[in-house]
Amino acid sequence: MVNPEILNRISSLLQSEDESTVNTSMRLPATLREAANLATEHLGVGPSTTAYVAALLRTAIESALLTGVLETHYEHFPQDRPSLGEIALGVAEIDGNPLANFPALITKAAAEILITHPDASPDDVLLWAEAQQLVDQ
Amino acid sequence: MTVVILDSEAVQSLLWPRHPKFRLVASKIEAARWRSTNHAHVTLIVPAAAQVEAGWDRKSSRASGINRYPIAISSLDAEAANFAARIATKHSLKPADAQIGVVCQTQTARDVRVIVLTSNPDAITRAASPTPVAAIRI
Numbered sequence: 001m002v003n004p005e006i007l008n009r010i011s012s013l014l015q016s017e018d019e020s021t022v023n024t025s026m027r028l029p030a031t032l033r034e035a036a037n038l039a040t041e042h043l044g045v046g047p048s049t050t051a052y053v054a055a056l057l058r059t060a061i062e063s064a065l066l067t068g069v070l071e072t073h074y075e076h077f078p079q080d081r082p083s084l085g086e087i088a089l090g091v092a093e094i095d096g097n098p099l100a101n102f103p104a105l106i107t108k109a110a111a112e113i114l115i116t117h118p119d120a121s122p123d124d125v126l127l128w129a130e131a132q133q134l135v136d137q
Numbered sequence: 138m139t140v141v142i143l144d145s146e147a148v149q150s151l152l153w154p155r156h157p158k159f160r161l162v163a164s165k166i167e168a169a170r171w172r173s174t175n176h177a178h179v180t181l182i183v184p185a186a187a188q189v190e191a192g193w194d195r196k197s198s199r200a201s202g203i204n205r206y207p208i209a210i211s212s213l214d215a216e217a218a219n220f221a222a223r224i225a226t227k228h229s230l231k232p233a234d235a236q237i238g239v240v241c242q243t244q245t246a247r248d249v250r251v252i253v254l255t256s257n258p259d260a261i262t263r264a265a266s267p268t269p270v271a272a273i274r275i
Contacts, residue, residue, distance in 0.1 A: 007205045014207055062207040063177045066170075069205045070163060077154070082164030090168025093273045094252055122171050 001075050002068045010065050014058065085110030088125035097126065105129050139173040140180045140244050141166060143208070144255040145233050147275055148183055148191035151203045161275050162254055169252050179252075181208045182244075184236035186221070211240045228263040238264025245270070 036053060039045045046052030074081040082090075085107040092100035099106060109129035113120045143151075143162075150158040169179045183193075188210055195204055213221065217239050225235035237253060238261070244251050245268045255261045258272035265272070 004205070008201070011205045011207060059178050062180070063170075063175075065205070065207045066166075066179075066181070067177075069207075070166075072205075073154075073159075073163075073202075077159075080160045080163060082160055082167055086160070086164035087167045087171060090165045090273065091171055093165075094168055094172050094271050096271070122168065 002072055004072060007065065007068055007072065010061065011069075014062065014065070083107075083110065084114060084120065084122065084125060088122040088129075091122040092126055099126055099129055099133070102129070102133070105133060108132075138180065138248075139169055139178075139250045139252065140182050141169045142182045142184070142237055142240055142244075142251065142253045143187065144237060144253065144257070144261070145187045145190035146256040147254040148187060148193055148203070150275070151206060152191060152193055152200060154202055158275055165252075165254050165273050165275060172250075181206060182211050182240060183208050184211045184233065184240050185213045186233040186236040190231070190233040211236070224264050228260075230260055230264055234260045234264050237261055238266075241265035241270045242268045 033049075036049050040047075040049045040052050046055060088110055089100060089103050089106050091097075092106065106125060106129050109132055110120075110125045112132075113125055113128045117124065146158065147162050150156040150162040153159075166179070166181070170177055173179050183191075193200055193203060211217075213236055217236065220239045220242075221232065221235040224230060224238045225232060228235075228238075230238070234255075234257065237255070241251050241253065241261070242265060245265075250271075251265075251268075252271045252273060253261045253265075254273055254275050256275055258274050261270065261272040
């Protein structure tokens with residue numbers, strides 16, 4: 001489990017309004033640096049290479065932080081971890097998929113698919129649920 | 138890019154460790170992450186009015202859990218307040234839902250996919266109109 005104090009510190013740093021900058025000694029592969037420069041200049045990925053890299057770094061850290069915070073919560077409260085079926089239902093709702101109106105079907109599909117595919121994704125569940133719905137019609 | 142906007146009840150579910158809706162809200166956040174471009178990144182946003190309505194004081198000791206989440210607060214500046222006031226009046230909505238409507242419309246104008254976790258999807262749909270948003274019930 002990640003030390004909660006580390007999560008607190010990362011979150012606090014990301015939310016800080018302090019905009020002071022530092023010259024980093026972080027070493028980047030020269031080719032990657034040139035690719036970033038070219039992508040900034042010619043592909044419009046960001047206003048500057050520095051801004052582009054900083055934005056990517058922030059995105060990556062926020063993703064890792066969210067994972068860390070949720071996993072820490074799940075370790076304390078295992079019963080709060082959503083099931084694959086619940087996540088698949090959320091995906092269906094986000095997509096406006098009509099399957100969202102049949103949560104029991106999604107729950108059943110998730111239970112069935114996990115028997116043979118323990119690493120099944122929410123999309124796998126929805127595909128299986130849709131197939132089952134067609135078979136039943 | 139995908140943003141997930143939390144209404145006051147969604148905020149409360151993260152604020153209280155044993156909130157009965159935590160698992161439901163977590164499942165929708167995980168779903169939004171799955172649907173994002175890289176299956177991982179979403180930006181979580183709480184409008185300031187929803188923060189107030191939820192009673193989330195970052196300086197309170199009981200907020201230590203929710204303070205860890207990478208949540209951006211959307212401030213209610215003068216321009217946003219005027220916009221929210223128009224929405225609230227037009228649709229008879231609470232200030233927090235009206236500001237969610239402002240954030241939805243602002244984000245959608247940037248070609249961002251917007252998902253709102255809310256206890257009142259009908260109110261959010263009206264607040265965001267004519268912008269289409271995924272208002273997911275929690």
